[in-house]
Amino acid sequence: MITPLKALRKNKFKTALIFFSMVVAISAIFLISAISNGIVGMYSTMLKTDGDIIVTQRGIADTFFSDINYTIKKRIEKISNVKEVNALILGAAPVDNLPIVGIYGVSENRFDSYKLISGIYPKSNEVIMGQKIYKMLNSPKKIVISKKEFNVSGVFKSKIGFEDGGVVMRLDDGSKIFHKSTSIFLVSLKDIESKNTITDINHLNSDIEAKTTDNFIDNYNQFKIIKTSSDVISALAFLMGVLGIVSMMSMVVNDRKVEFGIMRSVGLPSKTIIIKLVAETIIIAIFAYIFALALSYIVLEIIQNTQKFQGYINGEITFSLGALIFFTSVLMAIVGTLLPAIWASRVDPMSLILRGAY
Amino acid sequence: MTLRANNIEHFYGSEHILHNISLEIMPKKITAIIGESGSGKTTLLAILSSLLKPTRGTIYYDDILLSNIKNIDLFRKKNIGFVFQFHYLIDYLTLKENIALGALKESDNIEELIKTLGISNLANRYGNEVSGGERQRAAIARALVNSPSFVFADEPTGNLDTKNAIGVFELFRNFKDTSFIVATHDKKIIDYADIIIEMEDGYVKNISSQRT
Numbered sequence: 001m002i003t004p005l006k007a008l009r010k011n012k013f014k015t016a017l018i019f020f021s022m023v024v025a026i027s028a029i030f031l032i033s034a035i036s037n038g039i040v041g042m043y044s045t046m047l048k049t050d051g052d053i054i055v056t057q058r059g060i061a062d063t064f065f066s067d068i069n070y071t072i073k074k075r076i077e078k079i080s081n082v083k084e085v086n087a088l089i090l091g092a093a094p095v096d097n098l099p100i101v102g103i104y105g106v107s108e109n110r111f112d113s114y115k116l117i118s119g120i121y122p123k124s125n126e127v128i129m130g131q132k133i134y135k136m137l138n139s140p141k142k143i144v145i146s147k148k149e150f151n152v153s154g155v156f157k158s159k160i161g162f163e164d165g166g167v168v169m170r171l172d173d174g175s176k177i178f179h180k181s182t183s184i185f186l187v188s189l190k191d192i193e194s195k196n197t198i199t200d201i202n203h204l205n206s207d208i209e210a211k212t213t214d215n216f217i218d219n220y221n222q223f224k225i226i227k228t229s230s231d232v233i234s235a236l237a238f239l240m241g242v243l244g245i246v247s248m249m250s251m252v253v254n255d256r257k258v259e260f261g262i263m264r265s266v267g268l269p270s271k272t273i274i275i276k277l278v279a280e281t282i283i284i285a286i287f288a289y290i291f292a293l294a295l296s297y298i299v300l301e302i303i304q305n306t307q308k309f310q311g312y313i314n315g316e317i318t319f320s321l322g323a324l325i326f327f328t329s330v331l332m333a334i335v336g337t338l339l340p341a342i343w344a345s346r347v348d349p350m351s352l353i354l355r356g357a358y
Numbered sequence: 359m360t361l362r363a364n365n366i367e368h369f370y371g372s373e374h375i376l377h378n379i380s381l382e383i384m385p386k387k388i389t390a391i392i393g394e395s396g397s398g399k400t401t402l403l404a405i406l407s408s409l410l411k412p413t414r415g416t417i418y419y420d421d422i423l424l425s426n427i428k429n430i431d432l433f434r435k436k437n438i439g440f441v442f443q444f445h446y447l448i449d450y451l452t453l454k455e456n457i458a459l460g461a462l463k464e465s466d467n468i469e470e471l472i473k474t475l476g477i478s479n480l481a482n483r484y485g486n487e488v489s490g491g492e493r494q495r496a497a498i499a500r501a502l503v504n505s506p507s508f509v510f511a512d513e514p515t516g517n518l519d520t521k522n523a524i525g526v527f528e529l530f531r532n533f534k535d536t537s538f539i540v541a542t543h544d545k546k547i548i549d550y551a552d553i554i555i556e557m558e559d560g561y562v563k564n565i566s567s568q569r570t
């Protein structure tokens with residue numbers, strides 16, 4: 001193998017351009033995937049807390065628009081495999097000067113899933129606040145939600161950005177704001193494997209629909225929209241990356257025609273020249289990947305600490321995402337280099353003689 | 359190996375450049391192709407050396423028909439070396455790496471070649487760190503690395519001063535097992551060539567043997 005590193009060093013400027021166009025493309029893929037994964041992940045975690053089964057209004061597979069009758073809760077609790085039922089109202093409303101904040105009206109038995117760092121759980125007309133929004137609003141004693149005033153009884157801490165930047169109140173207070181008795185039930189089970197419980201719940205009332213939380217999340221339309229958009233943007237970034245490599249590599253090949261002519265004249269097969277060029281871009285891709293990974297961490301850190309986003313945008317770079325994007329980067333390099341490399345491998349050594357003739 | 363060209367005709371577009379050329383290149387000789395500028399020296403050299411397909415006619419290396427060779431890369435690697443006027447080296451590789459570029463696994467003569475060509479102390483320098491004459495010597499070493507039967511050189515001394523040019527021709531004489539085919543204006547070649555092919559307007563005007 002002819003040392004690709006030497007060739008890259010020799011062609012510093014173009015190597016740098018290819019490097020940066022790859023960094024931009026890979027970072028874009030990283031950020032959009034991490035952010036969409038983060039949002040989906042946070043919301044999933046929230047629903048999965050004490051929720052093996054999720055109950056929504058029949059036909060409305062959405063946590064915000066769902067509207068079910070609170071009294072069904074007692075009947076679900078009587079099913080033998082059911083451990084606990086949490087009732088939740090999920091909504092969003094302006095809080096003081098913030099235009100939109102997640103508001104959670106929850107049944108009393110869910111309070112313990114919010115870890116207080118100060119104060120006590122709320123009574124009527126009281127709320128507890130996630131520490132992020134609490135800080136943002138400068139540790140208020142009272143807040144106004146949809147023109148109603150609430151006393152702040154405590155502050156809790158949550159890893160889930162939607163909660164840490166949200167406000168939790170009693171279910172009946174939430175009910176008054178959002179004009180429904182309950183959005184969803186989250187049901188935890190004694191025996192998770194038992195499949196009958198879902199059927200049992202569905203038989204209780206024709207207005208409700210029970211699904212395993214996993215199943216619900218997999219089919220949740222909002223998530224599908226987020227994921228599809230992120231996939232489309234990633235695909236476009238990939239394409240941009242490929243195009244960037246193709247155009248830069250075409251120039252590189254043109255600059256280095258003599259070199260490829262020499263290789264052909266000493267009998268190096270086309271394959272060797274193609275592999276050599278692809279190896280060069282793969283090396284750039286690996287460095288670009290590392291750089292993009294670091295850059296993405298920094299950008300995500302900045303986004304997470306940007307007040308404006310209230311902690312709702314939260315990137316998550318998992319190992320599998322990192323691995324997937326690594327292979328995507330290598331693929332980008334290969335796809336982008338293939339055409340110029342084939343072109344290079346066909347350089348006619350005759351061109352070296354012709355230079356002498358003219 | 360003996361190289362035979364039979365009834366070669368060549369056209370660039372509609373321009374008839376080479377006319378009915380038949381000749382034989384003997385092994386282990388230095389053959390010079392001389393003639394005025396534009397007489398077709400380079401074109402003939404390119405055709406003989408497999409770089410250019412003639413419009414008509416056949417080229418045989420012993421009894422192998424050139425146009426029938428499937429793996430021309432491997433054939434070149436084993437049998438044919440090239441030296442160009444601009445002694446093209448790859449500039450991000452050292453002289454030694456350039457020489458080894460097309461070396462077959464079994465070629466273990468690199469050190470010896472470097473010594474014979476008098477560039478031992480320069481082997482680890484890059485192409486742009488040595489003189490033109492030294493570069494050309496490295497290019498000649500590269501052409502010889504697999505001990506090919508033929509080395510084709512187009513104006514190998516075109517960029518060199520008299521002293522270096524003579525040095526190149528003398529070098530050719532050192533490699534007695536290889537046949538050198540040199541297309542050149544350089545009259546000095548006449549003192550070194552065994553056979554001289556004179557071109558004129560695309561015809562072979564005369565072939566003469568210098569020694570026997």
Ligand SMILES: Nc1ncnc2c1ncn2[C@@H]1O[C@H](COP(=O)(O)OP(=O)(O)OP(=O)(O)O)[C@@H](O)[C@H]1O
Nearest residue numbers: 356357370375394395396397398399400401402543
């Ligand atoms: N690629 C080409 N396309 C068209 N015409 C060409 C091409 N290459 C060479 N010719 C023409 O063919 C003729 C022979 O060219 P060639 O290069 O073989 O001559 P030469 O003897 O090597 O000349 P010189 O001594 O100047 O190198 C010239 O008239 C040249 O203009």
Ligand SMILES: [Mg+2]
Nearest residue numbers: 356357399400
């Ligand atoms: Mg010529």
